[in-house]
Structures are given as C-alpha cells and as structure tokens.
Amino acid sequence: MKGALFDLDGVITDTAIYHFAAWRHLVKKHFNAELPDELEEKTKGVSREDSLQIILDYLDIKVSKEEFAALAAEKNQLYVHTLKNLSQNDILPGISKLLIDLKQHDIKIALASASKNGPFILKKLGLTDFFDAIVDPAKITSGKPAPDIFLAAAFALAISPYDCVGIEDSVAGVKAINSAGSVSIGVGGDELNHADKRFNNTADLNYQDILKAWETYNHN
C-alpha cells in the first residue's frame, strides 16, 4: 500500500447532510416540493450538476439551461453558507489519527472528492497540509461511479491505482474505486457491501485494518 485516496463529504467531515439540506431548501422554495430520504443516497458522491438533474428528474420538472445554472449556483450559496462555522471540531472521529498514521507510514494522501468546495473545506478543517494532491473535479469528464477521479488521484500521486486504497461513504464512490482497481474501503451501512472492506463509521477506521484490507484484496 502506497497511497490513500479520500472522499471528503461524509468521510472526512459530515457535510453530506448539509448538501441534501440545501437541495431540500432550494426545491421547497422554487417548486414547493419535498424530497424523499431515498434521494439523498442517489445524490451522494455525485457532482452538483448531476445531483440537480437527478432531483429534477424525480420531480419531473424541465428547466432551461439558464435556470439550471441559476439553481445550481443558488444551491451552492445555501450550502456554503451552512459551512461558515466549520472548524477542526467538525473532523469526523478517527480521521485525524488515521491521517497522522498514514503519514508516519509514508503513505501518500490524495483528495478524490466530487466537490468543488474541497480545498475550501480542507482549509477550514485545518487539514490541507496532509494532502499530497487534490484532484480538481472540474477537470474530470465522468464523475463517480466512473473511476476517473480515483485514477486521476492515483496519477497525481504518481502511484499505481492498484497500490492505493480509496475511502468512501457513497454507493457511487465505492463503485468508482472498484472500477479504478484500488481497494475500496466503505464507511457506512449495508448499502456499501460492494466495498472490499466496510466499516460502520469513521471511528472504526484505522491504519492496521486498512493495510490488512489492502494486503487481502489488492489486484496486483
């Protein structure tokens, strides 16, 4: 194991809930509609634009290109507003220790998040310096579940994807890691049973078990 490719929202910090809350707020305001809980998983790991399309399809609403762009921008404003008090206290349990342990074992660390707010959030959490590479999702043509962002993260570290683990909380993200040929570490419930190794929550993540998972499941 030479590299660790991290998702952000729902793995490093609990911003996954803020994303969906912002979508709910937007949809209530513009269309006076509610979104069911099931839609949250479908928008996890998925880009802002793809998430909006999934939501509009669910509501069976068609909008112009301009309206689409305006809705996406407004959702982001709502979302970013909820991040204003984000601090080191919002790093999920187990993550700081894991990052320290990975560094101590000379494992390179990359961010493979679909979020364009990734660098801003890492800064607020005080974690930027742990990352050897941060993939710019704007430069990735196919989002999760396509493997592209994890392949780009491994490439940025100059490490084979086979020598990496990817850590994800979303169904789409675990699929992306599996397709990239890295060992997938899922953080969440049974919906992530397609992960090579699953932990119920971030507090259970630790270097030794992740290394063991890589040794057991790597595709070299």
Ligand code: BG6
């Ligand atoms: C992912 C989230 O990390 O980032 C998705 O899981 C979100 O829910 C996506 O849509 C894009 O985020 P942003 O911050 O660029 O709107």
Ligand code: MG
């Ligand atoms: Mg996530």
